[in-house]
Amino acid sequence: MNLVKTEHARGDLRHCTCSGRFVGQMKRYSPRCLMMLFTMLTLILLDASVLPALAVNPVNSQNVQGALPIKKTGLSNVSIVQLIQGKGLHRSYPNALSTLLSAIDDRTTIKISRDPVIISLFEDPIIFEHPFIFINFADRKDWSFSNLEKRNLKKYLERGGFIYIDAGINAEFLRKNRSHGQHHSFADWEVSPVVNDAFMQIFPGKKFLPLERTHSLFKSFYSGLPDPDHLPDSVRDFVIEEKWPQGTYSAVALSLKGRIAVLATPIISMGWGKNHLGNWSTNIRFRIRESATGLSDYLETAAYSGERYESTREDGEKDIIYCQKEALPAWANEPNDRWRVFRYYQSREISDFAHVFYTQLGANIFTYALTH
DSSP states (O other): OOOOOOOOTTSOOOOOOOOTHHHHHTTTSOHHHHHHHHHHHTOOOOOGGGOHHHHHOSSSOSOOTTOOOOOOOSSSOBOOEEEOOSOGGGOSSTTHHHHHHHHHHHHSSOOBOSSOEEESSTTOGGGGGOSEEEEEGGGOSOOOOOHHHHHHHHHHHHTTOEEEEETOOOOGGGSSSTTHHHHOOOOOSSOOHHHHHHHHTTSTTOOOEEOOTTOGGGGSSOOSOSOGGGSOHHHHHHIIIIISGGGOOOOEEEEETTEEEEEEESOOGGGTOBOTTSOBSOOOOEEEEEOOTTHHHHHHTOOOSSEEEEEEOTTSOEEEEEEEETTEEEEEEEGGGEEEEEEEEOOHHHHHHHHHHHHHHHHHHHHHHHHO
């Protein structure tokens, strides 16, 4: 496969190729789709290391002074499908996907359309003209698929299509109210039961499995975290060592023939959107686990008036999460009988850092899907 070079004012380039698997599996797709596939065959991504202000600076993350426009390659725009069941105007985080697509368009050589193609059901045959479908879990009210949706999804995924379900991971304490999973991004390593049941109808016996932190998806464009020096001391170590180590996060995947076909994560699109003034649309705070001398002995016998839930850890072990208020964990009983409390921190630096990280993670998901 030929490699294509491009030039940029800030330094060296990394060569990336698009796997021929998608082309081979999608031979029966429309000419429009094939044209987009040829676009991806010429894709080259700029290494994040040549864009330090974009990759590591949470405050000045949009422009590189003196940088030349990125030279685009390929024949046509790649369009992303977004599923919104019901009224499109009522979708979750309406500016999120278009803002992320704009960032990808600005920072890579992908000729990607900044506006998604909207569908309401997987029955729409237009999905076969596009390689990537994005859906926020909350934007589909009913996760039982019609017979036509099952046939379409089976065909689409077996031929190389990719589906990303944002908020497709919802910890147990977030499931009572659909909105909870839109505002709380909580690391868990199990897909939401309704999503699991839906895809079990299409691929019986196939399971969503945890994505290892070493997976190349987490380094497909950006590698590592934004610069943590901007974070307050109170949260920095936890973020680096436990929350998002090496720029990774909890994710589960359903794989077909050795490739990821469906990916699910906790909500991250809440960190993508910008308003018409170019400011982040949301304010994000951090939930940090903290311990202290004697805390385990105290919490083991503490009275609580809320509810108790289970959460799956990366290694398959279980945390017991205690919530004294709905959807707000107070403390956790971890394996080996370790107890820690949850503390909540909020500041401009924390929110900006989260926005940059979620944008990096989103860009990695999309560039991985379009180049593998």
